[in-house]
Amino acid sequence: xxxxxxxxxxxxxxxxxxxxxxxxxxxxxxxxxxxxxxxxxxxxxxxxxxxxxxxxxxxxxxxxxxxxxxxxxxxxxx
Numbered sequence: 675x676x677x678x679x680x681x682x683x684x685x686x687x688x689x690x691x692x693x694x695x696x697x698x699x700x701x702x703x704x705x706x707x708x709x710x711x712x713x714x715x716x717x718x719x720x721x722x723x724x725x726x727x728x729x730x731x732x733x734x735x736x737x738x739x740x741x742x743x744x745x746x747x748x749x750x751x752x
Contacts, residue, residue: 677705686744697741704740708747 682701688694710716734751 678702681705682741682744686741700741704745 678698678701682697686697688697706720707718710718735748736751738747738749739745740747
């Protein structure tokens, strides 16, 4: 709970329960499946099922916003 508060809720203005509930459903999944952790050598606590492809230096990049733009996820377009 402390991580949700310090890394997420301390940076957002929550406008009520209807706003808070989706945040609390979205952030824990991001934290355990996508966010790199320094203590784990920038790996995630729950590794992805499909391995990430090798980095490509060219191509288009698509951005996905999470939590109303508080978090940005990027991926290469196939």
